[in-house]
Amino acid sequence: MSLAVSLLLIALCAGGGYGEEGKRTQKAGHVSVVIVGGTGDLARKYLWQGFFQLYVSQDVSQDRCAILKDQFLRLSQYRQLKTLEDYQELARHIEQQLQQEGMTEAGRLFYLSVPAFAYAGVAEKINSSCRPAGGTWLRVVLEKPFGHNYRSAQVLATELLGALKDEEMYRIDHYLGKQVVSKILPFRIENRKFLDPIWNRHHIEKIEIVLKETLDVKGRISFYDEYGVIRDVLQNHLTEVMTLLTMKLPANVSNSGEVLRNKLEVLSSMLPLGKSQAVIGQYQNYKTEVQQELNKTKEHVSMTSTFAAVLAHIEDAQFEGVPVLLISGKMLDERVGYARILFKNDVFCLQSQNNVHCKPKQIVFYFGHGSLKYPAVLVSKNLFKPALKGGEWKEVTEHKNVDVLGLHISDYFVQTPTTEREAYSELIYHIFAGQKNNFVSTENLLASWEVWTPLLSALKGSFPRIYPGGADNGDMLDVHLRGKEIRFYSEAVIINPDQVGGASASSFQVMQGKFRSAQMVSAWSEELVERLAADMQEAAEAAVREGGVFHLALSGGSTPLALFHRLVLRHFSFPWRDTHIWMVDERCVPLTETESNFHSMHEHLLQHVRIPYYNIHPMPVQLNQRLCVDEDGGAQLYEKEISRLVNVSSFHFVLLGVGYDGHTASLFPGGKLNETGGSLVALTESPIKPHQRMSLTFSAINRARTVALLVMGKGKHELVTQLSRVKDNLEKYPVTWVKPNNGRLVWYIDYDALLG
Numbered sequence: 001m002s003l004a005v006s007l008l009l010i011a012l013c014a015g016g017g018y019g020e021e022g023k024r025t026q027k028a029g030h031v032s033v034v035i036v037g038g039t040g041d042l043a044r045k046y047l048w049q050g051f052f053q054l055y056v057s058q059d060v061s062q063d064r065c066a067i068l069k070d071q072f073l074r075l076s077q078y079r080q081l082k083t084l085e086d087y088q089e090l091a092r093h094i095e096q097q098l099q100q101e102g103m104t105e106a107g108r109l110f111y112l113s114v115p116a117f118a119y120a121g122v123a124e125k126i127n128s129s130c131r132p133a134g135g136t137w138l139r140v141v142l143e144k145p146f147g148h149n150y151r152s153a154q155v156l157a158t159e160l161l162g163a164l165k166d167e168e169m170y171r172i173d174h175y176l177g178k179q180v181v182s183k184i185l186p187f188r189i190e191n192r193k194f195l196d197p198i199w200n201r202h203h204i205e206k207i208e209i210v211l212k213e214t215l216d217v218k219g220r221i222s223f224y225d226e227y228g229v230i231r232d233v234l235q236n237h238l239t240e241v242m243t244l245l246t247m248k249l250p251a252n253v254s255n256s257g258e259v260l261r262n263k264l265e266v267l268s269s270m271l272p273l274g275k276s277q278a279v280i281g282q283y284q285n286y287k288t289e290v291q292q293e294l295n296k297t298k299e300h301v302s303m304t305s306t307f308a309a310v311l312a313h314i315e316d317a318q319f320e321g322v323p324v325l326l327i328s329g330k331m332l333d334e335r336v337g338y339a340r341i342l343f344k345n346d347v348f349c350l351q352s353q354n355n356v357h358c359k360p361k362q363i364v365f366y367f368g369h370g371s372l373k374y375p376a377v378l379v380s381k382n383l384f385k386p387a388l389k390g391g392e393w394k395e396v397t398e399h400k401n402v403d404v405l406g407l408h409i410s411d412y413f414v415q416t417p418t419t420e421r422e423a424y425s426e427l428i429y430h431i432f433a434g435q436k437n438n439f440v441s442t443e444n445l446l447a448s449w450e451v452w453t454p455l456l457s458a459l460k461g462s463f464p465r466i467y468p469g470g471a472d473n474g475d476m477l478d479v480h481l482r483g484k485e486i487r488f489y490s491e492a493v494i495i496n497p498d499q500v501g502g503a504s505a506s507s508f509q510v511m512q513g514k515f516r517s518a519q520m521v522s523a524w525s526e527e528l529v530e531r532l533a534a535d536m537q538e539a540a541e542a543a544v545r546e547g548g549v550f551h552l553a554l555s556g557g558s559t560p561l562a563l564f565h566r567l568v569l570r571h572f573s574f575p576w577r578d579t580h581i582w583m584v585d586e587r588c589v590p591l592t593e594t595e596s597n598f599h600s601m602h603e604h605l606l607q608h609v610r611i612p613y614y615n616i617h618p619m620p621v622q623l624n625q626r627l628c629v630d631e632d633g634g635a636q637l638y639e640k641e642i643s644r645l646v647n648v649s650s651f652h653f654v655l656l657g658v659g660y661d662g663h664t665a666s667l668f669p670g671g672k673l674n675e676t677g678g679s680l681v682a683l684t685e686s687p688i689k690p691h692q693r694m695s696l697t698f699s700a701i702n703r704a705r706t707v708a709l710l711v712m713g714k715g716k717h718e719l720v721t722q723l724s725r726v727k728d729n730l731e732k733y734p735v736t737w738v739k740p741n742n743g744r745l746v747w748y749i750d751y752d753a754l755l756g
């Protein structure tokens, strides 16, 4: 495999540095920084800036920014790094430069800003050609993904260990560079006297570590679709935060060996994570984004989750039984990240809920954004006033009027960094100084994968709950903890209890309720179909009694087949002779083809009942020996026929289904459905083959006396849950536009679809 690798070479003059134990361990001298992949996205966004800040920090006078920038750029060189010879040439170049300038070499820093599959190859070349001579350090920085699961992480780790020593590798988790995250341990130490008595299962009610994002993953789907939110965020960022909160305090925070060992203990005492410890979701547009970016067909379905909530437990004496929630998702309502430790409050407030002792007791490590907009550590005032050490953090006393996680900001003691710094700049500084406590060791990485891999395997094949994105998500992603298990809070559609009951004695298993403020009938599928067939016959008889004719419009697809069978096999007294059958929609294929809706209706219904053939009205999709051509006016023809035969074009009964994407009839999301004017029939486009369709429009559907929407099967459960919450939205969920003007709408939803 050949990879075009670019290189940025920066020469920095280093003073002495600090090693693991905080001791001065580095010799002064020249450091070469090589960014492999220096023109990539990460480098452009963070690395240049980070190294520049490092450069500035090495200079005594920091206010000469323009001059320094100019110098920095002159020190930076670009070269191609592809072959072994390129690396050999690079090594020669560094040595020559050192000789020319008469400098001693302190170290070589390689930042691998390239895809993970290239790591092993690059590490190998660095090892064989660019390793500095004894006494000079080598540091190689790596970015996640560090594997896809335990096995692949292990393979990658072994390959890397073939070329580099563990202490030479700096695996970045940029969360460890966030100021608030790196404050967790010092905060716990500085406030030991308050925290020691309460930092345990007797006092902590739960811990929540949350990263909510508003963005989608457009532009990085080729990466994301392989990984998903658990691998992208939970396995690394949120796990790191969890370990910092729950690990035993090290005697010395700069002792990376001790810090990593204590983190490892947390990982090894976690209870195994299985399917019941997670719920997953996917934002609705993700599917289309995948189809576009990965060049997939419209049928392609991705099971990758863009939202996950996981319930973890640490089974040690200190935290046993304390729920630890790890939650992250894309396309949520706000961008915010935090870790909250909520303490038990055993006070019962009868009246004065506003008293300080009635309010939640919590400590929040607020990473940034959200209502507060800046990083901070917040301690609710009913707990204690935290210590403030050193000049790097300050107390905030002037507040905007905001609430943070259920408390007004003035109910907290608030501390924030004196100067806000970018996570990458922090980490680059640590790398340069040789401080390893904020990086991920091979052992800890594998321990984390050991925790997450069984869950990822258990979730394989699980359908994520589809959520609309943004504020529309409503309470769809709320979760409920039940003992050691987590569920979506609203697993089932809530049926208004006032509406329950009223079913006739013969259909006692059938439940009635409300769905999207319309009538709903629900039952196991067999009873449901029985009930729908009975309702349809009742409507037919009433119409025939009233006007001598019953106009019935039927949908295609597989959902109505069970109904057709029931009608054929049980409803011998159905007034077929006076019934006209219309099509709700048709695919633009010859009517003789199996794909044709008419063909299937004929197979399963029409050929088995005594209905006059002139009462049957297939859609004229084929005219002039061609299919659905606008100029042939098929849609207009059908509309004319409806107007001629059906009184005020109002069907007595329209049977509809609803597709996974919220379409009904052949009216699909994003299908410019507003543009059909007042016409009753239109040619439409389906995302699924055959693409061309003819369909009744909402104008026709909403004129009907009764519209029945039949939804069956577990596969529709997510959709039903979603539909129970979203507002009417023609663009996203065409089915929400079914609103008969003067008639009634009845949802027939089987228990599988309703309850999942």
Ligand code: BG6
Pocket (backbone or CB within 6 Å): 211, 213, 232, 233, 337
């Ligand atoms: C990255 C993930 O590691 O972290 C992204 O790959 C995510 O998907 C990002 O958006 C979040 O980082 P931050 O610093 O914006 O919270």
